[in-house]
Amino acid sequence: MRITGCQTLHCDAGWRNFSFLKLLTDDGLVGISEYNESYGSKGLTAVIEALVDAITGDDPCRHELISQKLYAMTRQAHGGLNQQAIAAIENAMLDIKAKSLNVPVYDLLGGAVRTELPLYWSHCGTYRMSEENSKAMGRPHFTKLDDLVELGAEVRERGFKALKTNIFLFDEDPNRHFPGFARGPGWPELNADKRLVDALRAQLTAFREGAGPDMGILLDLNFNFKTEGYLQICRGLDDLGLFWFEIDLYDPEALRHIRNSVQTPIASCESLFGLRGFKPFLDNYSMDVAIVDVPWNGIWTSLKIAAMCEAHETNCAPHNFYGHISSLMSAHFCAAIPNFRIMEIDIDDVPWKDEIVTNPPIIENGVLHVPSTPGWGSELNEKVIAAHPPK
Structure with a gap:
């Protein structure tokens, strides 16, 4: 069997696009993977196509x-676009190999350690803080803390045991606080202040009121601060008993300093590439949980990263806020590794998300059931993708 080329497909997904690679072979088997150009990776498609040209004719x-x-x-x-392109190709190759052997991808990774994965509802309330995103999803636009109480109750009633939220500000113009991505005030200084600590405490208290005392609540602080700011926020909220603070930093020693300064677990590393990227963070014991992005690293490379984490007594969680093929890719990763913590998934999304694939993930009571059918366990519905062209 030889690679003969590729096709790339793109689908409107509201505030971003979903992108897919189809890796073609001479015997008709097609491997698929999901990648994303909407978050700092514009031009990735061209890199993927160029690298596929370089391996045409290979097995x-x-x-x-x-x-x-x-x-x-x-x-x-x-790193960067090159590694994301390699990962997209790697993921499609694993799908091809699994299909050729008539086995699920996790069988290529050593077999399933588990087939039921506890999930956390990611970006809980985040997309609903945007009027435009709310319209795309057909969900209510959030403007007050009581909305979070109601959403917390919804998460609990749907059987989820954990949720993750971002930073919300309910002032004259309720919105999300994302200065780390040059969105809104606070950039480029990335400072924290008491107003933010108080706003987050009110936000998390509202979620707790609705979700109940047993709900795991995760707070994603993204790239929105520098070390001093992360310390101010984390110390100011350390008494709330959160599941974890999620922090994006490229300095492993600074992250270790933060970890040593609070009792709440620290999760990080979602923006890192490969073994060499994770190594200094593991050497410094910078985080309690390592977050691994399967679309960015490739599932075979992600398995190696998880093995490195295991040697450092560190559990892993996937970075997964994309479409359903990505969720299935991450699910096979989570199924195969021994040191699994919890899986991320976006529940709020565009109404046609399930229709993009032939078999959406099966989720019951906050648990994803990993499919046992060949490959990822689902294929692309190209008619639906064509009906929603990218913006």
Whole structure:
């Protein structure tokens, strides 16, 4: 079996696009993967297509050889778009190999340690804080703390045991606080203040009121502060008994300093690439939970990262706020690793999300059931994708 080329597909998903790679072979088997250009990765499609040209004629079942070849070709500009492109190709190759053997992808990773994955409802309330996003989802637009109480109750009633939220400000113009992405005030200084601590305490208290005392509540602080700001926020909320603070920092020693300064667990590393990217954070014991992005790293590479984490007594959680193919890719990763913590998933989304794939993930009472059918366990519905062209 040989690679003959690829196709890329793109679908409108409201405030972003979903993108998919179809890796083609000479015997008719097609491997699929999901990638994303909407969050700092514009131009990724062109990189994927260029790298597929470089491996046309190669055997996709020898995926380790091909991934190493592509890394060697791009190592002078490693990470970033190049690594995301390699990951998209790697993920599609694993899908091909699993289909050729008539097994689920997790069988290629050593078999399933588990087939039921506890989930947390990610971006809980975040998309509803935007009037435009709320319209795209057909959900109510949030403007007051009582809305969070109601949402917390909804999360609990639907059987979820954990939720993750971002920073909301209910002032004259209720909105999200994302200065780390150059959205709104606070950039580029990225300072924290008592007003933010008080707003977050009110926000988290509202979620707790609705969700109940047993709900795990995770707070994602993203890239929105520097070390001093993260310390101010985390120390100011450390008494709330949160599931974790999620922090994005590229300095492993600074992250370790924060971890040592609070009692609440720290989760991080979702924006890192490969073994070499994770190594200094593990060497410094910078985080309690390592977050691994399967679409960015590739599932075979992610398995290696999880093994490194296991050697450092650190559990892993996937970074998964994309479409259903990504969720299935992350689910196979979570099924196969021993050191699994919890899986992220977006529940609020566009109404046509389920229709994009032939078999959406099965979720019952906050648990995802990992499919046992060949490959990822689902295919793309290209008619639906074509009916929702990217913006």
